[in-house]
Amino acid sequence: MAAPAYDYGRTARAAVPQRNRAVRPPRRPDISVVPGQRRGAAQQTLPQNTVMIFATVAFAMLVVALACILRVGFAAGAASTIVSTQITSAQLSQERSASSVLEVQSTQLSNPERVKAEATKLGMMAPAETQTLILGEDVVAVGQDGALSLGQSLARATGSSTGK
Numbered sequence: 070m071a072a073p074a075y076d077y078g079r080t081a082r083a084a085v086p087q088r089n090r091a092v093r094p095p096r097r098p099d100i101s102v103v104p105g106q107r108r109g110a111a112q113q114t115l116p117q118n119t120v121m122i123f124a125t126v127a128f129a130m131l132v133v134a135l136a137c138i139l140r141v142g143f144a145a146g147a148a149s150t151i152v153s154t155q156i157t158s159a160q161l162s163q164e165r166s167a168s169s170v171l172e173v174q175s176t177q178l179s180n181p182e183r184v185k186a187e188a189t190k191l192g193m194m195a196p197a198e199t200q201t202l203i204l205g206e207d208v209v210a211v212g213q214d215g216a217l218s219l220g221q222s223l224a225r226a227t228g229s230s231t232g233k
Contacts, residue, residue: 115123177183188194210221 206225208222208225210218210225212218212221
């Protein structure tokens, strides 16, 4: 019986015929033993005063860096404040000049001679005679609670004394 063309359970190496393979024992690694003591990795440490000097220098550098950062921050804040103050000053001077212009215009517009000249241009003139009107008592009445009273107002308008 012939072998199937491909069998899913077999590997590609297993499918190759084994006729030309020589039987070889598995290789063992070459290990040699050296007599003596074990050589451990000796930890090399720095002297204590060298470590202390390094820590002190690192701390000093950290303090200097922090001081520099604070100084730059304060300088940036001061520069920002100066720029803001200059902008505010420029706006204040603009507003002052605008106020001066408005004051001059107000003075010109309220000048009586100018008002008469403008009225004459529009065809207006001063009246030949003037009269004064003297108004009587106001007919609108207010009740005791502070609200307007229609009854009292009508009574005043008609001249009767009733209608409290």
